[in-house]
Amino acid sequence: MTGQTDSVLTEAALDTALRELIGYSMKRATAMVTADAARVLEPMGLRITTFSALTVICNAPGVRQTELAAALGMERSNSVAVIDTLEKAHWITRERSARDRRAIALQPTTAGIMRQKQARLALLTHEDRMFAGLSQIERRELVKLLSRIRA
Numbered sequence: 001m002t003g004q005t006d007s008v009l010t011e012a013a014l015d016t017a018l019r020e021l022i023g024y025s026m027k028r029a030t031a032m033v034t035a036d037a038a039r040v041l042e043p044m045g046l047r048i049t050t051f052s053a054l055t056v057i058c059n060a061p062g063v064r065q066t067e068l069a070a071a072l073g074m075e076r077s078n079s080v081a082v083i084d085t086l087e088k089a090h091w092i093t094r095e096r097s098a099r100d101r102r103a104i105a106l107q108p109t110t111a112g113i114m115r116q117k118q119a120r121l122a123l124l125t126h127e128d129r130m131f132a133g134l135s136q137i138e139r140r141e142l143v144k145l146l147s148r149i150r151a
Contacts, residue, residue, distance in 0.1 A: 033130055040126045044119050045089060049074075051119050053082045054108070057092050058116045062105040064097060091115055 018024040034048060041051055056071050057063055069079040086092040091112030097103040131139055
């Protein structure tokens with residue numbers, strides 16, 4: 001006797017007790033959606049974090065590094081690497097802020113705006129596929145519920 005059982009338990013059978021926990025279910029769903037989003041963004045030279053930062057910069061030209069970090073819920077020091085990556089790809093530039101000459105304003109380039117639009121469309125397609133089982137009303141409700149949790 002080797003100590004192994006002859007039955008093979010499925011993943012669902014193994015984590016049944018965890019699936020009733022909202023946090024666990026959110027974690028599993030997030031991992032699945034995030035992994036697929038990363039796969040979609042990778043050929044465009046983006047990761048989820050760099051896409052998020054590029055989107056904020058495109059939607060709020062002139063945003064400062066500290067504002068960007070706060071908007072994305074990341075440490076200011078971690079945002080430096082993200083900003084460096086976007087600048088090296090020529091998707092953003094750093095300029096002196098017109099509001100505060102001591103601060104650096106982040107500006108999207110034309111190439112950055114085009115890349116952000118391309119990536120956004122790819123992610124919308126990704127979400128249509130990932131959330132095909134939900135109606136548009138259910139999707140809007142899910143976003144509302146998640147926003148309430150964050151608040």
